[in-house]
Amino acid sequence: MKKYSRQREMILQSLRNRVDHPTAETLYEDIKAKMPEIGIATVYRNLSDLCETGQIVKIKSKNGPDRFDGNPEPHIHFECDSCHEIYDIYIHDVQTKKMDNEIQRLAENIGAEAESSNIWIYGFCKKCKLLKNINN
C-alpha cells in the first residue's frame, strides 16, 4: 500500500511550480535548496511513480536525459532546433476533439485502437527566429 512521503510531495510541487521541462538532475538540485538531505535516487524513484499514476509526464527529448512535465493535461510540445528549448502548445477543446477523431481514424488504418497520442513540432522558436532574421 502506497504511503505518503514528504519527498514525493515536494518533487510533485516543485515540478508543478515550474513552466519548463526539467531533467531529474535539475529538479534534484532545485529541491536540495529546501530539503538538503534528499537523495538523487529518491528523485528518480518518485518521478517514475508519479508518471505511473499519471500525475506527471516523462518526455523524451531528441538528445540528452529525459525531461519531466508537471502538466498531465494533453498538449503539444515544441522543441527549438536552434536553442533546444521546449515549449508547450495548448489547443482548444474543439480542436482537441477534432484531432482525436483524426488520430482514431489513422489508428484504424492499421486495425488498431488509439488510446492516446503525442505530437512534437520542431523548428525555430520566437527568439531564435528573430535572431536568424537579424543575422541574415
Added chain:
Amino acid sequence: MKKYSRQREMILQSLRNRVDHPTAETLYEDIKAKMPEIGIATVYRNLSDLCETGQIVKIKSKNGPDRFDGNPEPHIHFECDSCHEIYDIYIHDVQTKKMDNEIQRLAENIGAEAESSNIWIYGFCKKCKLLKNINN
C-alpha cells in the same frame, strides 16, 4: 571527405530490408551473421552518420534503447501499449499537406516556425485488440 565503407553500406541495407524498428544491438547481432568481424561501435557510429545525412531516422521509444527506422519518408508511428511493438502508419499526400498546414498553425500560436513534426499514437494494435476481446 566522406569515404565509402562496406560496413556502412551493410548497416543501411540491413535496416532497409526490415519492416520493424530495431535497436542498434539487434541490428548488430543481425549483421554479425554475415560480417562476423564487425564491432558494435561501428554500428552506433554509422547509425549516427546515417541519421545526420537523413538516410535513416532515430526514434525514441517510450522506454528502452533508441530504435532506428530505415524509412526517412515522413510517416506516423504507432506503439502498442500491450506488446510495445511499433507500427508505421502512412498517410496520403493530400492528408500530409493538410497536416503540415495544421502543424504550422499550431507553431504560430507561440510565434514559432515549424520545420518538421513527429506524431506518435499509442493504444492497442490489431493483434492485442483481438486478444483483449477474447479474454473479456
Added chain:
DNA sequence: ATAATAATGATAATCGTTATCAAAACAAGG
C-alpha cells in the same frame, strides 16, 4: 506506543552510448 510495512538515502551496479587510438581500408595521383 507498537508493530507492520513502505520510503529513504548512500552508493554499487547496470545499461546504452560515445571517446580513444593503433591498425586496416579506401581514394587519388603518379
Added chain:
DNA sequence: CCTTGTTTTGATAACGATTATCATTATTAT
C-alpha cells in the same frame, strides 16, 4: 599497382543516465 594522405574500423575504456540493493528511517493502522 605502389605511395601517400585521409578516413574508418574494431577493441575496449570511459561516460552519463538510470536503476538496484539494503540498512535505516518515516508513515500508517491498531
